[in-house]
Amino acid sequence: MKCLIIIPAYNEAENIEKVVDNLISNFPQFDYIIINDGSNDNTKEICREKQYHVLNLPINMGIGGAVQTGYRYARDNEYEAAVQIDGDGQHDVAYLEGMLEVLEKGQADAVIGSRFVDKEGFQSSRLRRVGIRFLSNLGKLLTGVRVKDITSGYRVVNRRFIEIFAEDYPADYPEPEALVIVAVHGGKIVEYPVIMRERENGESSITLKKSIYYMCKVTLAMSIRRLSFGVRRKKK
Amino acid sequence: MIPSTLRITLCVAVICYFVLILYYLKKRMLELKYTLIWLVAGVVMGVMIFFPELLVVFVKMLGIESNMNGLYVLCFAFTIAILMTLTSIVSRQTMKIKILIQELSMMEKRIRELEEQNNEKQG
Numbered sequence: 001m002k003c004l005i006i007i008p009a010y011n012e013a014e015n016i017e018k019v020v021d022n023l024i025s026n027f028p029q030f031d032y033i034i035i036n037d038g039s040n041d042n043t044k045e046i047c048r049e050k051q052y053h054v055l056n057l058p059i060n061m062g063i064g065g066a067v068q069t070g071y072r073y074a075r076d077n078e079y080e081a082a083v084q085i086d087g088d089g090q091h092d093v094a095y096l097e098g099m100l101e102v103l104e105k106g107q108a109d110a111v112i113g114s115r116f117v118d119k120e121g122f123q124s125s126r127l128r129r130v131g132i133r134f135l136s137n138l139g140k141l142l143t144g145v146r147v148k149d150i151t152s153g154y155r156v157v158n159r160r161f162i163e164i165f166a167e168d169y170p171a172d173y174p175e176p177e178a179l180v181i182v183a184v185h186g187g188k189i190v191e192y193p194v195i196m197r198e199r200e201n202g203e204s205s206i207t208l209k210k211s212i213y214y215m216c217k218v219t220l221a222m223s224i225r226r227l228s229f230g231v232r233r234k235k236k
Numbered sequence: 237m238i239p240s241t242l243r244i245t246l247c248v249a250v251i252c253y254f255v256l257i258l259y260y261l262k263k264r265m266l267e268l269k270y271t272l273i274w275l276v277a278g279v280v281m282g283v284m285i286f287f288p289e290l291l292v293v294f295v296k297m298l299g300i301e302s303n304m305n306g307l308y309v310l311c312f313a314f315t316i317a318i319l320m321t322l323t324s325i326v327s328r329q330t331m332k333i334k335i336l337i338q339e340l341s342m343m344e345k346r347i348r349e350l351e352e353q354n355n356e357k358q359g
Contacts, residue, residue, distance in 0.1 A: 171269065
């Protein structure tokens with residue numbers, strides 16, 4: 001299965017080398033593309049120097065816009081699967097074979113690398129887990145599909161959803177909303193147990209200060225997303 | 237106190253307001269990010285209609301004589317706030333477009349030079 005690894009990177013100069021060098025030396029069977037989302041550190045220079053495959057966005061678009069660039073690239077280069085991993089080394093690529101296997105057998109349209117299936121490894125702070133559980137319940141309420149680790153950025157999708165995401169992907173804080181898109185399109189979501197590492201350098205994109213805004217925004221976005229598909233789904 | 241007829245009118249108006257916003261959001265003609273301020277304004281207006289006591293407290297606090305005037309001041313404040321956010325959004329977009337155009341022109345130059353090099357090699 002021709003699979004593309006999409007690595008969105010915003011100011012990841014400290015981590016990107018380790019992540020990509022690991023990919024190149026240990027997982028040469030996968031193609032990758034770094035989306036440098038208008039970083040203002042020297043991410044761009046590092047990528048050029050090391051001759052990584054990189055798309056440099058001239059302006060910071062936010063994670064959603066960056067990842068969508070990756071899906072567009074995957075669509076135009078005829079990839080059958082695309083996986084999104086964070087540029088900070090949180091996600092272990094070793095699980096990818098297993099996740100792709102689930103996809104290949106046709107058991108799922110989207111496979112989510114989930115921290116909460118086996119409850120091993122870095123489990124995030126308590127407050128965040130409460131937030132994640134709330135969004136997970138909301139997702140269940142809106143679509144009937146339960147995804148425990150709904151904010152996980154480690155996810156594989158097949159060709160069908162590469163095409164859908166290339167056209168329509170949420171702009172900021174996209175993870176939970178993207179899963180609503182998968183669910184309302186009738187895609188099957190499977191969670192695959194992974195162990196995530198705590199990020200080593202830099203800060204997570206969601207600070208505590210922003211979390212209230214995050215929760216309001218994501219709750220509204222998920223609800224409206226569900227609403228805008230409501231009538232269309234009945235037509236089928 | 238606000239007269240009850242006015243409260244009903246305002247109530248209907250706020251419902252229309254929300255329906256309109258939701259309709260546009262549903263049709264994906266509005267970006268949620270830019271609509272949040274509209275939604276917040278709507279919620280505050282709704283609260284003021286359902287709990288007019290709050291409006292009275294607010295109006296007293298500002299030292300305005302009539303409740304109705306207080307309501308107008310509130311509406312005006314929201315309009316100004318929304319206009320300000322709009323201006324800020326437009327300004328940010330202007331900056332982004334500017335950078336895009338500059339990047340594009342540099343890229344055009346690079347491609348042109350590459351093409352010329354290529355032609356020289358072939359010719």
